[in-house]
Amino acid sequence: MTNSFDSDVIVLGGGLAGQTLALALDQAGVSVTLVDAAPLDDMLAPEFDGRASALAYTSYRMLEVIGAADRMRAHVQRIEHILVCDGRPYGGPKPGGPGPHTLHFDRREIHPEDEGEPLGWMCENRHTRHALTACLKARKDIQLVAPMKADRWEHIPGGIELFLEDGRSLKGRLLCASDGKFSRSRQQAGTRTAGWGYDQTGIVATVEHEKPHDGVAYEYFLPGGPYAILPLPGNRASLVWTERTEIANAILKLDADGFQAELDKRFGDFLGAVKEAGPRWGYPLSVKFAERFYEDRIAYVGDAARGIHPLAGQGFNLGIRDAAALAEVLADAKSLGMELGSPVTLQRYAKWRKLDSMGLVAATDMFNRLFSNDIGPLRLVRGLGLSLVDKIPAARQFFMREAGGETGDLPKLLKGESLAA
Template sequence: MSEHNFFDGDAIIVGGGLAGLTLALAMDQAGLRVAVVDTLPIDTQLAPEFDGRASALAFTSWRLFEALGIADDLRPYTTRIEHIMVCDGRPYGGTRPGGPGPHSLHFDRREISEGPEGEPLGWMAENRHTRMVLARAVLARPNIISIAPAMAERYEARPDGVDVLLADGRRLSGKLLVACDGKFSRIRAQARIRSVGWNYGQKGLVATVRHAEPHNGVAYEYFLPSGPFAILPLPDNRASLVWTEPSDVADALQAADADVFQQELENRFGDFLGELRPEGPRWAYPLGLKFSEDFCAERIAFVGDAARGIHPLAGQGFNLGIRDAAALAEVCGEAKRVGLDIGALTTLRRYEGWRKFDSASLAAGTDIFNRLFSNDIEPLRQLRGIGLSIVNQIGPARRFFMRQAGGDTGEPPKLLRGKRLDAA
């Protein structure tokens, strides 16, 4: 290492969120020496009040965690998703309760996984617990250098590598720069990579509730005139809500006093899980679609939200980042083993080809679903409900959607099949 360089290795990951930490572990297993740069110290990101969100980890994402050796550490903080119910929400107001409507699409994990302890459709975990497990694993790997808090100001590409200059004057050198710095990626902007997208004029209100009746591992996604309303099972008779409303309504609900919030919650949630009690703070996040024109450039790869940010209605945001990490780590690991340049555009185009079509399909699907279901036009509502009921009667269609959502179609990367990257 040059005396002027703080790090000189294979890959520099800018962004130490969930996708960035997952990628660091995957690349380490693939035999790469990695640095992770983030603006926040890890202990700040572990605080309960830091985020509030929870993520549904698809079954292929869990296989990756098992292959990376961290699933057992995360398991105590998770809930298995045994069923997913998708339906038009019942109209609320007056004396009518909210809750799931009469037309539904039921996904049952027993259709694709046999036995009482077979692979579930997914695992629910609060992001703070997932981040804690990932962070501890990263800090325990000697070939991963964690640099936080630190600001990556700019990068300088060279014919045989790339340098990242930090705000404090330190210089990091590698063969590849990976942008994991979110939907509004500074690296993507510096690289002049265009993106397309739009705001939905909606915000996702995130909160945790405790309910009297057990959820039995069932996740609900029902559609109300204002947008999707997701009830995601957590340990100990709790659920994480992702509640979509027009931005001004979401802001008002976030600021509402306890009695008003309770009433509005009950109007939408219904009483099918018994008495409800909100727990902890509320958060509101703006929702939009942003899709990068390219997933790579010379010496740069885009991963997670830096590649695309989608509507949360399918619960696929973090899973897409995990799939990116699995593909990029495998591509770069194989390239290094045969003596190829991991940052060369010819290497990175393989990653882009592996991930771009899947990403575009899911982005388009969530956008169409949100527009189709976020309204209260009665004829359309009736057609939607009938459509859900029809698909519910077609077994092959149900099983296809379950495998599609789980990332188990086509030729998934090795980690998503539960295979280690350092195995012979």
């Protein structure tokens, strides 16, 4: 029976979450085959993805343990502070930039050491992907099947068989579906989902600014939605600018001068002159989450389990936490001689991850609806609320640890501990 399987686990989807999971499984002694429709080398091209991710400090611990962080160091930026506030109205006497009511998070409140952990790390996704792919190719025991589309899967005795577009098939004890928010694997399994659109689009761009950002991330709320300025190495920032879809599409089509005018209205001058530094991307925003995080012989990871609003920058972090929990569950099951793909094994994974996931779905949805408007009395109340929380150290520390992924029962990898035997 053992020789009939190509590996213990087949990971379908070679995005950031899928690659992280494959590396974690390999370290844990669980054999793995990674399948992706795109050539992994092509995925390293700068034009593939304009996004950057804010990595929680627990997520970065895991990337250190699995070896990816060493390859990312030249491209990461520490986040020392986070400033959350209502943004100034576009047409006010001093439009753009942070408003008067602020909530300030300082990493020294939870990491007081001089060179202690930051609140998080910023890295452009292309550099994270480059590091993960390089690590995968250096692991001789990980089988990479890319570029190759998967056609369908079928249950077989003791496992699952994945049929590929070229006629081949792969057999594993478990299929880990990390094939995105619109997962075909999940659709074939018939796992129900719930979700909704926001009629919002996230405009993603990189900007250069005159003054240093000093490792401060800004998240301020404008009538169209959240507006995040996330520090990158040098005097650069990743801009995640949410607008109603109709307005966002118009902004994306503007020429350089028109885009600059809209940028100046919102960004403000607190970092000096600012200008666009690269192409723009637009991503329609929605929420979708699976009713179950597993089926028989199938586990859902990353956006296949749930895709959330990017307001808190937690999308990739949730995928990393999925990978950390699932790798530990499967390593424990293998050491005890348990079936890797059985409901008994996968229930532990689902229980570990579902509460955290649903909490973030609810929280990001609530904050987006509360702050994405320009109702005068509501602006005043929420601004005063931010100022009130800012005066309560215990509340600030709770939110920082929650965003950092350090609440609840942490998997070993998120503590910076290896799963290697």
